[in-house]
Amino acid sequence: MNRRSVLRNLGALVVLPLLPSCSNAADSGTAPASGKVVPLNKPHEEWRGVVSDAAYDVLFEEDTERAFSSPLNDEKREGTFVCAACRLPLFDSTNKFDSGTGWPSFTQPIAGHVETRRDFKLVWPRTEYHCARCGGHQGHVFNDGPRPRGERWCNNGLALEFVPNGQALPALRS
Template structure:
């Protein structure tokens, strides 16, 4: 067990007595959402594919982020400094998740956005660090992308903080990759 896993286990054990009192995200019943999660739209159909099926289609680092909910080190992703016009897609299934028009430099070392593509993100409460956070994932493949915080710029005040390795960037003028099934 590494330090991160030990810390997560310890904080979970400390938080267990508090969890019933905390509010949790409820399942909206949308077909695209994993258990206990919410999605903004039912237009995206959730793929019925186990996480292990993505192993040969993404890098080992991307697999850890997307399907084991790992976090990459801050300032390690070249996408943090990506400033070209284009679209950020899920590294696993290629669903467009963010438009570059909504990207900003948050100073955190992770690619950050003010809003996702409507209906392409699902959310759920994450209690891994004791206090609740809102985790978000690709509404199509369920791959973990990052967390959303309320310290972003006006007018929305949202910071969608993403693992860079969980995304691929497609410059404007280039065709988006075909969706993977």
């Protein structure tokens, strides 16, 4: 057991009983024709071999990649950022900005394509977000972004793939 897991478990034991439960909008099971994302309900273990080991650790073990290690941090082309596991589009490049933090950052996600929940892994609360389709961990959202929304959606580059404008989006994985 490492220090991170000890802190994570301690934080959960102390704080979680004090919180109301969080519900995820995508758990409602809406039909694909409605335009809403339908969760895959695929066990995380089944993504092994589909994504790299490093991406699996970020997406399904909620690891964090080293700052300034992702080429997507410097990606400036127009296009779409999709989930590296199921390939659901998560961010449009028009909402990307240079936060100076070392991780790809966005002012907002594509509506309905991410879910949030409280995270106490570092003891103090943060807002963690995941792909609404496969549940893959993407990053955290902070209230220190640019106007008008003031949000910084700080993403792990390993959890994303970039598709430039003019290139077809990849088929969704199941």
